[in-house]
Amino acid sequence: MRINRVFEALSHPARRQILTLLKAGPMSAGELADHFDLTKPTLSVHFNKLREAELVAVERRGTSLIYHLNMSILEEALGGLLGAKDQAP
Amino acid sequence: MRINRVFEALSHPARRQILTLLKAGPMSAGELADHFDLTKPTLSVHFNKLREAELVAVERRGTSLIYHLNMSILEEALGGLLGAKDQAP
DNA sequence: CCAATATTTAGAAAATCATCTAATTAGAGT
DNA sequence: ACTCTAATTAGATGATTTTCTAAATATTGG
Numbered sequence: 001m002r003i004n005r006v007f008e009a010l011s012h013p014a015r016r017q018i019l020t021l022l023k024a025g026p027m028s029a030g031e032l033a034d035h036f037d038l039t040k041p042t043l044s045v046h047f048n049k050l051r052e053a054e055l056v057a058v059e060r061r062g063t064s065l066i067y068h069l070n071m072s073i074l075e076e077a078l079g080g081l082l083g084a085k086d087q088a089p
Numbered sequence: 090m091r092i093n094r095v096f097e098a099l100s101h102p103a104r105r106q107i108l109t110l111l112k113a114g115p116m117s118a119g120e121l122a123d124h125f126d127l128t129k130p131t132l133s134v135h136f137n138k139l140r141e142a143e144l145v146a147v148e149r150r151g152t153s154l155i156y157h158l159n160m161s162i163l164e165e166a167l168g169g170l171l172g173a174k175d176q177a178p
Numbered sequence: 179c180c181a182a183t184a185t186t187t188a189g190a191a192a193a194t195c196a197t198c199t200a201a202t203t204a205g206a207g208t
Numbered sequence: 209a210c211t212c213t214a215a216t217t218a219g220a221t222g223a224t225t226t227t228c229t230a231a232a233t234a235t236t237g238g
Contacts, residue, residue, distance in 0.1 A: 004102055011100035012196085013093055016170060029215060042197055044216055063205050063214045078167040081105060101226085118185060131227055133186055152184045152235045 001054065006077040009053035014038065015046050019055060022069035029065045090143065095166040098142035103127065104135050108144060111158035118154045 009015055018032055033043045047067060050056045057068045098104055107121055122132045136156060139145045146157045 007096075007100050007102075007105065010170070011096050013096075014196095016096065019170070030213095033215095038196090039198065040215065041199080041217080045196075048216090060205085063212095065215065075171060078171050081099070081108070082163060082167050119183095122185095127226095128228065129185070130187080130229080134226080137186090149235085152182095154185065 001073060001076055003077055003080065005049075005053040006055065006073060009049045009055055010077075012046065012049075014043075015050055018046060018050060018067075019069060019074065022056065022067060026059075026066050026068045028061075029067065032067065090162060090165055092166055092169065094138075094142040095144065095162060098138045098144055099166075101135065101138075103132075104139055107135060107139060107156075108158060108163065111145065111156060112160075115148075115155050115157045117150070118156065121156065 010019075014036060017035070021027060021032060021035060029040070029044065029047060032047075033040050036043060038046075047056070047058075050067075051058060054073050055070055057070055059066045059068065099108075103125060106124070110116060110121060110124060118129070118133065118136060121136075122129050125132060127135075136145070136147075139156075140147060143162050144159055146159055148155045148157065
């Protein structure tokens with residue numbers, strides 16, 4: 001896990017909201033884009049950063065790309081910073 | 090809590106390391122700076138961003154400024170993103 | 179008050195980021 | 209093969225971030 005990429009990915013509000021939306025279940029790029037005031041190309045760039053951080057995985061379904069949340073990376077990254085003052089619980 | 094500022098502050102590796110160092114206890118700006126290959130003015134800018142995010146608090150002790158970790162903001166921000174798929178625990 | 183120490187603020191340069199429009203790729207159905 | 213829909217990549221531009229050096233501020237001690 002490239003922790004730098006993860007936190008960099010989390011630094012933009014739109015990207016955090018994408019993750020929050022995906023908590024409810026997988027969603028296509030288009031459906032996700034409907035929740036924002038940004039153009040699809042812009043959202044596409046955000047999807048890419050989330051994918052590079054492995055915070056989401058993508059799967060093709062016909063002409064659509066379906067994005068899935070990868071919760072474990074989120075837990076590892078955030079948990080890693082939160083916990084471990086002197087030892088792991 | 091300005092969640093945007095918090096995640097923006099967490100996006101830089103030096104700033105995350107500052108927080109990690111402060112887990113062991115309060116430390117002066119100079120002591121913190123000794124752990125990095127960056128100049129003091131640069132570190133000072135990082136301290137400011139952490140302070141604006143309320144991730145750290147500062148207290149003067151003579152000519153030194155002592156930085157303290159504010160763990161609760163970290164917990165709120167990260168916990169807020171981690172938890173709450175449909176309800177708070 | 180003056181000098182020394184600790185740290186910050188100011189200003190500038192280089193790098194990175196976010197965003198848009200236009201063009202391209204990929205798949206499905208006719 | 210053609211067309212429609214879904215989404216991406218390319219290229220450009222403006223804004224923000226990171227970093228440095230130089231100068232300024234604050235506090236203590238003689």
